[in-house]
Amino acid sequence: DSGVTQTPKHLITATGQRVTLRCSPRSGDLSVYWYQQSLDQGLQFLIHYYNGEERAKGNILERFSAQQFPDLHSELNLSSLELGDSALYFCASSPRQGRGNYGYTFGSGTRLTVV
């Protein structure tokens, strides 16, 4: 157990639907990062939150949004789902918002399948 909890572990939904992925960071970590992993794209950075505030955005589609709550858990919302959104979605946390100098602790991921 890495200390980062992601739910649900698996999700199957239809095109056009909306889903919410949840992440609880490791105790004491203030930063949360979301990544998408697919076979052809590898791990792609989506978004970073630090202590409730958005700090950096990567290749995140406008149909996707995220937030970090006062208790530091984070949610990634995916809407108007398309077949191409099928992927593994990982959440990672770190103690601070360092420039990659602090190791990330990853959760086990949510496998999203859009049918």
Add this chain to the structure above:
Amino acid sequence: TQLLEQSPQFLSIQEGENLTVYCNSSSVFSSLQWYRQEPGEGPVLLVTVVTGGEVKKLKRLTFQFGDARKDSSLHITAAQPGDTGLYLCAGGSNDYKLSFGAGTTVTVRA
């Protein structure tokens, strides 16, 4: 487009052999991390290197950060089946993003 290029993409060796995985970029990174990922799990941090020319050893694993902080290598001595997995390098930058390479799939046959 991957900022970090890893080679080789796949590597299959016999138990007891040595292997080296490379991570190259045209960009300078403030730090370089290596992770190992097993099927169905998230990546697990192996090491972070921050100084150009730095060498770190973790049991049978040796990590090196290039002098110009653009490249890195991971060397495994006397590989064991438990070393099997996807090895990912990741570069840290001043915009708080960690960019990952596509990974090297290592298979160690018993």
